[in-house]
Amino acid sequence: MTMNFKKITVIAFAFILAFLAAPLAAQQSVNTVIPDSLNPANDPVYQQYLKRLDSLYAAWINLRLPLVQYQDTSIAFKRDTNIVELPDSIFVQRLAAIPSAIELTYNKQVRSYLDLYTKTRKKQVSIMLGLADYYFPMIESKLDAYDLPLELKYLPIIESALDPRARSKVGAQGMWQFMLGTAKLYKLKVNSFIDERLDPVRSTEVACAYLKELYSIFGDWHMVIAAYNCGPGNMKKAIQRSGGKTNYWDVYYYLPRETRGFVPAFIAATYIMNYSQNHGFYAVQPNIPIIADTILISQEMHLAQISEVLGVPMGTLEYLNPKYRKKIIPAAGGPYDLSLPADKVSIFITMQDSIQRYKQNVYLAKNNLDKQPAVRTTAKPVKPSGDDVAVSYTVKSGDNLGYIAAWFGVGISSIRDWNGMSGSSLRSGQKLTIYVPKSSVEDLKEINDLTFAEKQSRVGKENGTGQAEEPVVAASKSDTNFVYYTVRSGDNLWTIAQKYPGVSHEDIMKLNQMPSSRLQAGQVLKIKRKEG
Structure with missing residues (x-):
């Protein structure tokens, strides 16, 4: 009996020594890990994090407090004035006592963030x-399903302060702060109506998959958290x-400053x-409501319809369903999940059709899928x-x-008026009515049967531009060649050369010392006659 007592005493004494020595050993080993002469409180990385935390908190307060009322906060802050400065050894001892698969190092950098949270x-x-009481059970269940350390549930605290609608300056969104590219890579749905980065459950599933893949790459949880x-x-x-x-x-010190x-x-x-x-x-x-339930719906519905019919505060519905960006559950691509207080689920199922019809024209845009363009109105012929x-012309x-106005000697606007045209578009085969003097009817009727060149010739124009041919400037008598x-x-050199038998476009370029075939309107070209 005495021997057993001595053994127990020795073991207990050894345990006490080990317990007291552990914090000191940890303190010594940690303090030599990273030599740092800077005061962390003055470190720009620390200051940047401080600003980020303040920004997240302010954004969260502005968004949430008007929507969701909080219980008595007086007890939460009653000890604000009783701040006690704890020695490093206490922090080391407490960190060592936390059961964690992730190493909880202690050094100056960690102490600066501890002071931030505790003071x-x-x-x-x-x-x-x-918020942790509300979200941690769900996060822990997902981490456990992926066989990940449960301590990773604290990661969204520093990412978003546990706000599922948090948005960073660079566009990362949600509790786990996913950028759009990463969200798409992991098949999170993001469109004008739905952003699953804001869905705590879906984003947590993706975060678990991402963290597991990062660990397979780096094999160290500190490296994974930084990555x-x-x-x-x-x-x-x-x-x-x-x-x-x-x-x-x-x-x-090789990491980006914001990651350190x-x-x-x-x-x-x-x-x-x-x-x-x-x-x-x-x-x-x-x-x-801590106890909520989820149902699937395939009908388009606005959260305000549900709120007003079921008597659930709008802020509560938004809190339970943050992924619906416009507060609308769309019909396309469904069904979609809707989270409700557990005691409202059966009522919703019973009244679902009535809820969907409630103030439908107020909260939901009208369906325009079956709309046709308005009937086109045209001017009446005058x-x-x-x-x-009247004579008829086929386009x-x-x-x-x-062209047509010039051939018939009338105005363009007159042709539009006579044919009820609002624009100038024509189509081949279109019939136009054109009014001409009686004395010109027989002469103008034949225009319908003429070629384009013949019609142009009637009005003194030979080209297809509607412009009269400019005369060729004849050479002086002393330069008859x-x-x-x-x-x-x-114009181009080839079409000009065709006007002069035996002349090629190369001849024109050579004679006029042209470095290229580019021409400019108004340019005068010298062309040598060739005997036919």
């Missing part, structure tokens, strides 16, 4: 404690720049969520006054109103 940002911490923030590509570069080091603290504080902040968040009451924190509980007679390919041609718009 200067107590209100934010109390609200996050309340989650800066991306695996940047982490790979940091490893290369460090000479192949694979410990987070060894690559610390990520692991220290994670460790501090883990600490404060485990020792909140030791620092006088109490959770501020949002008045949202007959001219006087004794003019040919290449015609336009300018040459003629001079003035270039018109649309």
